[in-house]
Amino acid sequence: MKNLTYTPTLIKSFKHNGHLHRQWLENWLVPQEFLDPEHQREDMVVLINCQTPIMEADGKQWMSKVPAVSFFIPGSWYNVVALIEETGVRYYCNIASPPYLAKDVVTYIDYDLDVVLYASGHIDIVDRDEYERHKASYHYPEIVDQKVATGLSQLLDRIQNKKAPFQDGLVVSYYNAWRQHFAKE
DSSP states (O other): OOOOOOEEEEEEEEOTTSOEEEEEEEEEEOOGGGSOHHHHHTTOEEEEESSOEEEETTSOEEEOOSOEEEEEOTTOSEEEEEEEETTEEEEEEEEEOOOEEETTEEEEEEEEEEEEEOTTSOEEEEOHHHHHHHHHHTTOOHHHHHHHHHHHHHHHHHHHTTOTTOOHHHHHHHHHHHHHHHHHO
């Protein structure tokens, strides 16, 4: 079997005005050949991290507390972060511009609006007020507002129909395979 190589990859989020918002400094890109066939068909970019340093725009750093598997789907106006917690997998979904992957960096514009899917199945849509505030202050064009609304609708459809990447078993298997890979080194 071919030796799989996880590539170190940086995640950078920006705001609509072009300013850096946040960076996840230590992530590992899951090799394409290791992705689930459904994830391969959608050309998903899947990244794993565990207790990664996170740097805010002002330079302050903090450490994530739980393992995470992030999913970026080309052309989609959202991304999904599966947080592996003691109570199960919680999905934190950012309404955001489609991702851009260049070499070892994934970038996107964060549009504030978030959807949280708890392990219990409960769904919360959060930060609507922040979205409205930034929509006014950054002067989002109508097309962005439409893309955000469409992205939210498509995301909620994926969640309600348990479509990829909302599959706890796959999330945990990606994380476990990554851990085993680095345990061998």
